[in-house]
Amino acid sequence: MTLNRRDFLKISGAGAAAAALGGCATTAGGARPHVVVVGAGFGGATCAKYLRQWGPNIDVTLIEPNDKFISCPISNWVIGGLKKMDDITHGYDNLPRHGIKMVKDSVVAIDTQKRTVTTRGGSTIGYDRLVIAPGIELMTDTIKGYKDAEAAGKVVHAWKAGAQTALLRKQLEAMPDGGTYLLAIPGTPYRCPPGPYERISLVANYLSKAKPKSKIIVLDSNADIVSKKPLFMDAWTTKYAGMIDYRPSNAVTAVDGAKMTVSTDFDDIKADVLNVVPRQRAGDLCALAGVRDKNANWCTVNFATFESAHVPNVHVIGDSVQSGLPKSGHMATNQAKVCAAAIVEILAGRQPDPIPVIANTCYSATSDSTSGYVANVYRYDPAKKEYVNQPEGGATAKGDELNFTYNESWAKNIWANVLG
Amino acid sequence: MPRITAPYALAGFIGLALSGLAGAADIHTKTIAATCMTCHGPGGKSQGAIPSIAGLNKDYFVKQMKDFKSGARPGTIMKRHAAGYTDAEYEALGAYFASLK
Numbered sequence A: 001m002t003l004n005r006r007d008f009l010k011i012s013g014a015g016a017a018a019a020a021l022g023g024c025a026t027t028a029g030g031a032r033p034h035v036v037v038v039g040a041g042f043g044g045a046t047c048a049k050y051l052r053q054w055g056p057n058i059d060v061t062l063i064e065p066n067d068k069f070i071s072c073p074i075s076n077w078v079i080g081g082l083k084k085m086d087d088i089t090h091g092y093d094n095l096p097r098h099g100i101k102m103v104k105d106s107v108v109a110i111d112t113q114k115r116t117v118t119t120r121g122g123s124t125i126g127y128d129r130l131v132i133a134p135g136i137e138l139m140t141d142t143i144k145g146y147k148d149a150e151a152a153g154k155v156v157h158a159w160k161a162g163a164q165t166a167l168l169r170k171q172l173e174a175m176p177d178g179g180t181y182l183l184a185i186p187g188t189p190y191r192c193p194p195g196p197y198e199r200i201s202l203v204a205n206y207l208s209k210a211k212p213k214s215k216i217i218v219l220d221s222n223a224d225i226v227s228k229k230p231l232f233m234d235a236w237t238t239k240y241a242g243m244i245d246y247r248p249s250n251a252v253t254a255v256d257g258a259k260m261t262v263s264t265d266f267d268d269i270k271a272d273v274l275n276v277v278p279r280q281r282a283g284d285l286c287a288l289a290g291v292r293d294k295n296a297n298w299c300t301v302n303f304a305t306f307e308s309a310h311v312p313n314v315h316v317i318g319d320s321v322q323s324g325l326p327k328s329g330h331m332a333t334n335q336a337k338v339c340a341a342a343i344v345e346i347l348a349g350r351q352p353d354p355i356p357v358i359a360n361t362c363y364s365a366t367s368d369s370t371s372g373y374v375a376n377v378y379r380y381d382p383a384k385k386e387y388v389n390q391p392e393g394g395a396t397a398k399g400d401e402l403n404f405t406y407n408e409s410w411a412k413n414i415w416a417n418v419l420g
Numbered sequence B: 001m002p003r004i005t006a007p008y009a010l011a012g013f014i015g016l017a018l019s020g021l022a023g024a025a026d027i028h029t030k031t032i033a034a035t036c037m038t039c040h041g042p043g044g045k046s047q048g049a050i051p052s053i054a055g056l057n058k059d060y061f062v063k064q065m066k067d068f069k070s071g072a073r074p075g076t077i078m079k080r081h082a083a084g085y086t087d088a089e090y091e092a093l094g095a096y097f098a099s100l101k
Helices: A005-012 A015-019 A042-054 A075-079 A146-151 A163-174 A195-210 A229-238 A284-288 A329-347 A401-419 B006-018 B027-040 B058-070 B078-082 B087-099
Strands: A034-038 A059-063 A068-070 A089-091 A100-103 A107-111 A116-119 A124-126 A129-132 A136-138 A180-185 A215-220 A244-247 A254-256 A261-263 A268-270 A273-276 A280-282 A314-316 A357-365 A371-381 A386-389
Touching: A034 A042, A042 A059, A042 A100, A042 A129, A042 A329, A042 A401, A042 B027, A075 A163, A075 A195, A089 A401, A107 A284, A129 A329, A146 A254, A163 A195, A163 A273, A180 A195, A195 A215, A195 A229, A195 A357, A329 A357, A329 A401, A329 B027, A357 A401, A357 B027, A371 A401, A371 B078, A401 B027, B027 B087, B058 B078, B058 B087
Parallel strands: A034 A059, A034 A129, A059 A100, A129 A314, A180 A215, A180 A273, A215 A244
Antiparallel strands: A068 A089, A107 A116, A116 A124, A136 A280, A254 A261, A261 A268, A357 A371, A371 A386
């Protein structure tokens, strides 16, 4: 039997003894444990920061291919013309100050036996614990014609903030008054449950002022509005009456970029701006590590530690996790904190918190001056092996100015949490 | 993962009662406090309309949480959060945030 660090800790139960585990192939000298975090979004960057804060004896390497962090939360505000791309784009400059080693590269291979990751640039990096936070993969191949239309710039999802966010804004600005904006919503689970409905609200806010003869067609794969229904229905009926044609249980099966149409099981629909959001699954990095569930789209984890149910020493956080928890940036940062705390305890030979508690808070704007929220506290139940939604959680029924100011403040504070 | 034993869980709760300083706070309290900071800012220092909670008097903190939960203090989002935590957690979080400058 080969004794790995984890088994050793189980037997010895002593961090000091673990420090004497010389010759461990995965750490330089074996004295300091090494955690590799892949993906510097809300989950990954937060996890790296808190690992260093709570485990100053731990070496942390954070691998991320992008130069900048572009926030999905508030990206609908860019699409609606309330903010600019610069407002949601932030640098990673502060992270090395926490002692995090940043590596600008992509991971192309993961060997969970040898406990190494290999990057496109050719580096092989060993780990004691690996944290994977890749976010979502958009399943564009589930919609006929999508890839070609996307490559031609005729359809966008803008469901990962970036170039498509800016492109969608440009397309809305170029659309004539009297034009049609079409948003297609994937079936659950998808990233940011209220996101599509906030986007509709902020596009409606823009069009009602700039191009009031325009229409919005919403094709929702789901049977009803998935999140904050009273909040959005109130805004749509009082602020944007007659502009939004909402069609539930309408899934897009094909896109034709040349004709600017989408197809459902019922009909073909033409629009001037096509915003089709495909179904989603855990990032492909999860498949590379063998932590994505077989014949399924997400990753099952132990919720007290976020360690994979399939592969030891590999943790998964954020949107890629299989759970009843909402796939939000806020939830990803809080999962990251529970995961970081658990890894610090495990590497020190202690037992992690058996009953972690995490909260979700999510604001959505309904216009350029009003927002509402949903908030829930989830407490881990070791007997049920799931997070239990605590009483009184829920959403506001109506947007208002006060919550709009909190919405803006929330964004500044979460960005400071992740990147500051 | 190692099986969590009852004595360990009990020790965690005792830790809640004993922890007075941020540096000495148990992992359960530190993790919850860190989730509060997602909205209230790193170290409990907020930018913008959401209030800062660093350095609040512990008794004041605990009373606000209880009043949010009961509805005695009107608010927006805090009733929903306050209802999710125990009185022991209010006390531990109050001690933690009081210790932050």
